[in-house]
Amino acid sequence: MKRDFPTRRTDLIAAELKLAYHIVANKAYRIGLKKTDTFLHSAECNRLDGIKGASTRFVKGQVPPNKGLPMSDALREKVKHTWFPKGHEPPNTKYDGYERISKDGYREVRVSKGKFVALHRKNWEAQNGPIPEGMIMKSIDGDPTNCDPANWYLINRANQLGENSGRNELADSYIISKLAHKHTELKAAFAEMPELIELKRSQIKLKRTINELTEITTND
Numbered sequence: 001m002k003r004d005f006p007t008r009r010t011d012l013i014a015a016e017l018k019l020a021y022h023i024v025a026n027k028a029y030r031i032g033l034k035k036t037d038t039f040l041h042s043a044e045c046n047r048l049d050g051i052k053g054a055s056t057r058f059v060k061g062q063v064p065p066n067k068g069l070p071m072s073d074a075l076r077e078k079v080k081h082t083w084f085p086k087g088h089e090p091p092n093t094k095y096d097g098y099e100r101i102s103k104d105g106y107r108e109v110r111v112s113k114g115k116f117v118a119l120h121r122k123n124w125e126a127q128n129g130p131i132p133e134g135m136i137m138k139s140i141d142g143d144p145t146n147c148d149p150a151n152w153y154l155i156n157r158a159n160q161l162g163e164n165s166g167r168n169e170l171a172d173s174y175i176i177s178k179l180a181h182k183h184t185e186l187k188a189a190f191a192e193m194p195e196l197i198e199l200k201r202s203q204i205k206l207k208r209t210i211n212e213l214t215e216i217t218t219n220d
Contacts, residue, residue, distance in 0.1 A: 005033045009044060105178050106144045120147040143174040175200050
């Protein structure tokens, strides 16, 4: 990569390495490799030089010939079958009640179009009423995916900091869920890796301590 990337076409390098083009290009970007100016202006690069294809390109300030003209009835009839009907939603549109896992490991549920809320908060408020201002929620077993209202309690941030300063344990089930994230089929494999679980536990503790010291709300 370091030897050939600056002076050769990326697609040829990818073919030799039997890798996808984007893998090679992304790797080159991450390690700071760039094409040389000589290569970029060479025939092999075949890069647009301001002359190739100039006859088919719009020039700056050129007005399209159909600007302001209504679509003809004939063209409308020809293309209308490609239009989405009014109110159409993509096939991957989520439904109310759909669940997802947030980047912080919390379960979220869709309550309306475009709006997701934390499931543990929703369940707790349904049973106990609105959360008072200035209070946050903490899980008893350390597992944010356990959304049973009995697994959560309210605490203010000052007390949370005091509790967390002496916290030494996080449930293995929680750590495993963080490692597996959306790939729940991997939980059994992670359960057999105590060293990895402990490493992840230490990482989470460090992140939480940093968040608390910088007053970033974690909702944990």
